[in-house]
Amino acid sequence: MDVMPKWAEVVLVPLISLLLAAILSALVILGIGEDPVAAVKLMVSGALGSTYGWGYTLYYATNFMFTGLCVAIAFHARLFNIGGEGQAMLGGLGVALACLYIPWPHWSLALIGAAAMAAVFGAAWAAIPAFLQAKRGSHIVITTIMFNFIAAAVLNYILVNMLRPQGSMDPATARFPDATKLPTLHDILAPLGIEFSKAAPANISLLVAVAACIFLWVLIWRTRLGYEIRAYGHSESAAKYAGISPVKITMIAMIISGGLAGMMAINNVMGEAERLVLNATEGAGFIGIAVALMGRSHPLGVFLAAILFGFLYQGGAELALWTSIPRELIVVIQALVILFTGALDNMVRMPLEKIFLALRAARAPKPERKPVEPAE
Amino acid sequence: MSTATHTERQETAAPAIELKGISKAFGPVQANKDISIRVMPGTIHGIIGENGAGKSTLMSILYGFYKADKGDIFIAGKKTDIPDSQAAIAAGIGMVFQHFKLVENFTVLENIILGAEDGRLLKPSLAKARKSLMKLADDYGLKVDPDALVQDIGVGMQQRVEILKALYRQADILILDEPTGVLTPAEADQLFRILGRLRSEGKTIILITHKLREIMETTDTVSVMRRGEMTATVKTAETSPAELAELMVGRKVLLRVDKKPAAPGPVILDVEGLRVVDDKGVERLRGIDLQVRAGEILGVAGVAGNGQSELLEVLGGYQTGKGSVRVNGTALDLTGNKSDGQSRRNHGIAHVPEDRQREGLIMEYQAWENTAFGYHKDPAYRSGMLMDNAAIKADTVEKMERFDVRPPNPKLAAKNFSGGNQQKIVLAREIERNPDLLLIGQPTRGVDIGAIEFIHEQIVALRDQGKAILLVSVELEEILALSDRVAVMFDGQVMGIRDASQTDEKELGLLMAGITDTDAPHSIEEIEDNLAHAGGDPHKEV
């Protein structure tokens, strides 16, 4: 039985939480002697005020959608996959191999091929911890942390010793061939007569990410597999009763999870950098945890949280460009947003619930209503 | 506890407890509405009411677990503020909750002293508690092993620990919330002997139960609650079960199962030499042979932990076993990859598990999602690659109506239904599948009498349609009321199979203790000893 109407829960609570985060951020900005109003203006106009800003915001959001979905699907099976970072790194390797060694005739085929490779590599990297958890009882949180470090070492080795073009200073692969160049939002929207900034890196991967959100929503809420994954996540004992195999669900959920993390690489590696560089993931795997938690593991929530983080990244970049505010301030703002919307949400919800209860009582003067059917 | 204190109290004759105008709401749910009640010292006061009537809430308020929105509490005539359990304990109140509040991986002794330690160091506290425990054990016959881990002892023992906890804190007022829901008849009898003992010492006891027989046999007065309100308080001697049932449910209730003699058909389930070894390597089933025919109910009786759960699990497909199990003549896979719940369902087996909250339902799932649970691969629930949620919801609405699930809202999460209605959701799901064989464990545990009546009717109706039913229950009364034949399990084996009409509680009770020569006389000690040495893992059945 809900105390609050759904709109209050879905809109009001996050909004007030964001507001609180903003107020505290403003205080921090004041604290380091800058003007918070100007800073917010700059962030908003820089991130959302132009197609250019949107192009960057959406580019970052695309990364976070993939990693957020990665964490979310695992959460549904009650698995805490901290390994999105490593899985995304391996996904990058998959994309690089696909783009460098297969002569693609057209970007669309390249996208499909590279996405498949990325997913396979990411999934493989998640499958090992999944297997160890399912069969050996190794705690997935530790193994995925360890696999992040191992992935970094593997990638470092491969980039420095194998894929780096001879004589190149950069521990990165060669540039991918032109045939693998993905259309940017500018290219996609131009035929529709929409002017979109040419410079921004947001590309067709955004659509793939949105498709992944929808795919995941369908998977989780509309398919038997999703039903089984959620059931397992809620209650392992009940899942066993229903004939749902814990090993199977653990493996499948983690493989999908790793595959999604891996697919992030089509955005940052194939779409933006067009080559694989060291540390291409830049912590997006960890941001994915925050995104999934804030989005309550719901694909729509992940989508919105990813956009919010994309906004913070791009807004923060604009701040860094035009003011002398240090980049660490952005980290602090992110922390406050995560804290207020994700962990201190009850601080907002509890008083709101009281208000709504009081309103309800006022509206129904006779509280003689039959109690709603009780729980045990 | 000096005798002077309670004689004094009896002389003053103030109620041991008086509640005045207690109200409590959980969000929009009004769990208690303006409740007043008096309980006299040295009496046992029963409280009955349907699931969700607010009994546990009221007692939790008295114990300081919840805070009342309104109302006053008087202890021994004095207005007492009980903001938390500490205050309740200080006021001499002890409570045994419906769901035990024990730390499973602590020892009995540690659980007893938790919160009632003397001083900052454990050692002296433990030594002192050990001594008092011995004394309490002697005084009341409450024997427990102080060094056993709570997770390793049976529910009966766990309950003893809870009672000892209260006595150790020198409680004068003891609240027991559905104490017998998980006890065997023998254990229940013992509990009531102890309660009688405590009453004779002047302690006041409040007993919540769904079992009218217990009310009639043990209480002095009884109060009835309905939908958050106290509807009546009567002297037990001046009432009858039928009257109480009516007060509770608001209509006449049939207290006996009304069934025709069975007309057994061919053998549906044929179990031969079934063995199960658990994860720890303990043999839980040691060669079970039994048969269930179409159109009959085979009741499986036994003290919790003697293999009944494993029997259901292996038949239900989520425990591996050795031996032979045939359903309609086809052998079931007991170990391989066809040994799972899905395959069992394909064989026409339906299963109402013993623990609806841990197994039968996903508590966070809505009713309609739970209706598909285990049958989510049914083609009827499918449209293309997706699940046909509309079809499932429609089906749920129908089932909810047929089984009188309240409220009939398919979008309400399972956890928001009362226990009885949760059980109805499971039953509806399994029975409506029209199975050849229905496995059913503890069908009425924690369910109020209105719902029990309904559930029993459904089970008998299914039998009358010619289905085979394997019923596992720790309630001998239920076993005897429903079954056509009764198999008694002890220590992983079937001690004997009796015709329900030819046996009684006494004979079954002895079989349950592993004693087959049921005609010879046996001492309580012998029975207890036997039970104690059975290789059961009673905890599993909690």
Place this chain on the structure above:
Amino acid sequence: MDYITLIQLFDSTVRLATPLLLACLAGLFSERAGIFDIGLDGKMLAAAFFSAAVASLTGNVWLGLLAGIAASMALSLLHGLASITFRGNQLISGVAINFLAAGLTVLIAQDWFQQGGRTPSLIGGARFNPITLPFADDIAQTPIIGPLYAELISGHSILVYLAFLAVPATWWLLYRTRFGLRLRAVGENPAAVDTAGVSVIGLRYAAVLICGVLCGIAGAYLSTALQAGFIKDMSAGRGYIALAALIFAKWRPWYALWATLLFGLFGALETRPDVIEALVNFKVQGQLLAALPYVMTVIILAGFVGKAIPPRAGGEPYVKER
């Protein structure tokens, strides 16, 4: 590998294990009380900064230590506020704390010292210096036990001894005192504690604050004992490794010691490719070497450590009324 090398290796193990051990015990207190804490890293980082900053400003490392502990406890309180009082998601709160510490330390450092997010180098009394235990110099030449005592046991900063003493102290507190009994109970079944008349909230706050104290010491150890000042992100993910060690240790104090020593040993081995090469008889490639501690952890976890069962009420806020 000769004896002296072994001693050196273990010496390095002890140094590397110390911050992990402190953080691991910190996590142990918190998680044993039912509050998951992935914010160990952030607390360590904040403590590393504030201890170095205050030590540098006052010249007194003890004041620095106190400041570090205070900073870490402040973050603990924040975690408590979110996850105990407001029953928020403990994982999110931990993530937020890590971000907050990473950002704020540099911001404040820059504001106070203008040295690019660093504190000035600590000298003299602003640093914890190694302690030479009695007779260490006298018996250093004695074979076997001489080097053992003089090199391995003697010559660490006081915080190292404190960390190692914290193990039996934690064990004693947890298993031999009333507080410990209640703390363990509240992580397993808070309702049992509540109905026994003990405040769940009070216990959990106490646990979280102890966690803060220990993380504070861990952070101070990094910046004022191992190093002579703070630089940004200097915790370098050690909080996460401590968390892994905690699970590895199955939430038990003595196991925590062995687990962190093992991680320390892996770390020490990584700095000694020569030793590894002598053992395996071929040259170990650099990145493989870097991955070694993690690979070893996975192997040990999969091969030798059974299922780790966390405190049953862990991660869930205690809610009486829905």
Place this chain on the structure above:
Amino acid sequence: EPALIFDLGGKFDKSFNEAAFAGAQRWAEETGESFREIELQSEAQREQALRRFAEAGSNPIVMTGFAFGDALGQVAGDYPDTDFVIIDMVVDAPNVRSVVFNEHEGSYLVGMMAAMASESNTVGFIGGMDIPLIRKFACGYAQGVLAVNPDATVISNMTGSTPAAWNDPVKGSELTKAQISQGADVVYAAAGGTGVGVLQTAADEDILSIGVDSNQNHLHPGKVLTSMIKRVDNAVFDAMSDGPGMEKGFNVMGVGNEGVGVAIDEHNKALVTAEMQAAVDEAAAKIADGSLEVHDYMSDDSCPSLSF
């Protein structure tokens, strides 16, 4: 108004970003003018920052780090009227000035000093991450050591393979101690913030250390043998001073034109013997006139004196 873009390490990386910042500040102080700057947070911002500054009219735009090579290659053509200066990388475009440093030459010189200062004939090298640039440092260093003492041992370690490797002074300390226990008595750190730990521990343990990029001799006077200075500050200062319309092309900053070299000042004067000074001067002269060629790891991805 010129602009300066720092690499991901951030402007206070105790390394070349910091040196670049120092150069820009010196320019600002001397001219009284100001410059724009940004510390990147992500790879995607490279191109973004370049374009934004170019569009905002910043000129010249200076960037530090080889990682900008790719982005600048994309961007330079779009802003023909803007001058770009890239440090540590060569980008072939008409409006780009590429400044590269012969770190191997400077490292060679400090390697010579290390070998001469060492009494144990064992010296160490501690790098941040195992990337080609760091191998270039290590390789030059090892050549210098072996040139003075062919029997010397060079121990080389890398800190790690995640970005944390550049900011882990604790690990730096531990590596230093490990090298000391293997006999090293001079260590050379090319590891950003990790190097802080290396120099600190060397000072604590009473051995010598060698700083990198900027002059770090003052950090532990009398304990830092020298620093391999890489005059990124000069490169930035020059670029800003030259301003728009500067000379483009390929600038190699080596020992010959004082782009790299050893730092000798009051803090380490006592450590540098006349013999050392003479040897270094001689080698520097030979490198400058081409008679001594220090092998550059980048030329063939291999090192004759050290294996990785």
